[in-house]
Amino acid sequence: MAFFGSKKSRTALAASLRDSSKLSSKLRELLSNRGTLSRLSVCLLTLLILMVAVESWKSPFPYRLGMYAEHGIMASASFKVANPIETDRQRTQKESEVxxxxKQQPELIEKLPLLLREDLVAIAKAKSLDDLNADSRAELGLTSSRRLEQFIDQFPEESEQTFAELKSLVSSPDSNDTKKIDAIVKDFKKLISPLLIYGIVNENDLTKNQIRADDAIAIVNDNSGTRRIVTTFDIRLPNQLSENGVIGREWKNFPLLAPMTAVLSHWIHFQAPTTLVYDSARTLQERNQARMLVDEIYDTFQRGTILVEPGQAIDETQLVLLRAEYEAKEEVVPVYERVTRITIIFLMLIVLAVLNGYHLLRNKKAVARTVSSLSIYSSVIILTVFLGRLLSYDPWRAEVLPLIVTVMVFAIVYDQMMAILSALSLTLLLCLSTGGSLGHFVVLMSVASVAVTSLGTISSRSTLIKLGFGMGLTYFLVYWGINLIQSQELSNGFFNQRVLWESLQGAGWCLAAGYLVAGSLPFIESLFGVVTDISLLEMSNVSHPLLQELVRRAPGTYNHSISMATIGEAAADKIGANGLLVRVAAYYHDIGKMLKPQYFIENMVVGSESLHDNLAPAMSTLIIIGHVKDGVDLARQHNLPQPIIDFIEQHHGTTLVEYFFREAEKQADLSPDHKTDAEESSFRYPGPKPQTREAGVMMLADAVESASRTLSDPTPKRIKSLVHSLVMKRLLDGQFNECSLTLSEINIVEESLVKSLIGIYHGRIKYPEERSA
Structure with missing residues (x-):
């Protein structure tokens, strides 16, 4: 009560509440900004996807093929492992039992008795063997030359004798042959009735499908829905007609048929149709079902079982056991432990996000404050983690590939500091999520460091290939060295084939990363909206269509651009900026002037009348300012990269077209009613102001190069005074407020520009005229 009652305490409390209110209002203002919310949403979504990518709900599987187990590995939990060999054996056995x-077509058998009756009637009517047609003689075995081989011994030598015996069997003394034949056919129908059940198979089907004599056969009648299991012996016609066959053993039960056994058997061989058709689809389906009904067979390993002997490298079989043990342990992890693991990993990701985000906000505002750029950056990080984890397992072991590619891309697109921070974050994520050791972390970071430190500039694609070799050599030496140090017996570690192979494998992935980035540079530049030194060197070629057109239409502007490029590049190099970018951008910065070249002083012929003399200052200003928009349009038509287009837009910033503004002021003074025609805002370039150091340098180079041409006597003192006044005018006009140029850097640029212009306009001695002889 005493605290709240004192005046001092009440004042402090009020001040605290005001501060809290201000903080809350700022926070609400920040969150109400749709752009901020969008960027925060991108960051949160990135963290959530990374949680999935690293499988944050379970511990990483730490073992890899060939990993050395110095002290051995013992099972810490009971588990089961599928036995594929035994499972396949039992499934194959069940499959073979199917x-x-x-498919059966019994209706074909029902036609046989009628066909036999026709042949028997023909025999009864025939007076001699010659009266029968050739087909009937062949079917009944009455032609020696066409008689089936297996029946040769069952027929008399003379076919006429066989015919006479057969005729006597089917003919009646009372000349009522039809009645006897009908009795024979009736008995024959009973004799072949088993064929309606068993059917007749085509021998080719058995041979083609490798069906053996003892294999089980399922006869399916789709019409009746019946299914009968028989053997191959039961469905082969020769077996059916044999003594133990379904027909052969029934001859004795039919007195009318027994005397003509050989003839009828021969006839059946000729006339009996194939009534069984192999159903390969149903057979395959039933066999697959039989395989599926056999459950997976597992081998059980108890806790304490030695899975890897001490001093042994993990082979494929042991890796399967270790994976099974890992899965068994994961299945019994309680929910609260998984939640705790997820929370810890989420907090770790937040720490890494803050580390990288702080650098983005301080040094890469264009990325941090643009949803599209931030989304691209986040997507690359996510893709790297996904691919890194996927490729980290056997047989690839290639997590270094996506890591190094991403690091190289970030070093090219952003800067080395951002690339090394990303490399640190990605390496930590990959090692923690794959169970990588400290030694593996050192290997990956060593290779990443080589990639980053070597990518200050890229003058050619061969630089990236050479870098690939350098990274490969680094990987080989560091990986081999760490494994050698960790080995207690150095003599065995020097030429360990497993370590040497893994070192070479990693080195190969590093080399592949160099080739991959080198070949993908055009796509990288297009995706991230950047331009590399390689592309800049290609664009600096004077044979470019835009430069050729500029030379033809506006030669004065072209000469101005070449001079400006020279002094601008030197100034940019002095402050550590990208001089090559300034030089190439200077070539193209005034291409918009080629559409109306005669309105710009550098393209006017000496002594000719200026076209601006007949125009109002406001109209002249519109034409002068219009060359920026025209240049941007031309650049986009010719697919120039966005950084070059940015230079075209920013090289004048929002500066004042001073000459025509002063002319407008003079006219306004003479005509007080037209004061509004001289408003300063109407005579300024639309901007934006320079956003980079290079754009700021080019603005100054453009201004001083143009102004220096107006000096009648360009002495060093006058040049220095001119340059200083132009620099101060743009500085005080706030043109460098949005780029990172410091006052000391502006001073260095000024000195460089003065030195370059003095070199251009230096005095020359007058050579004496040659005396005439």
């Missing part, structure tokens, strides 16, 4: 399926 019978071959044949």
């Amino acid at each position: 019978p071959y399926s044949f």
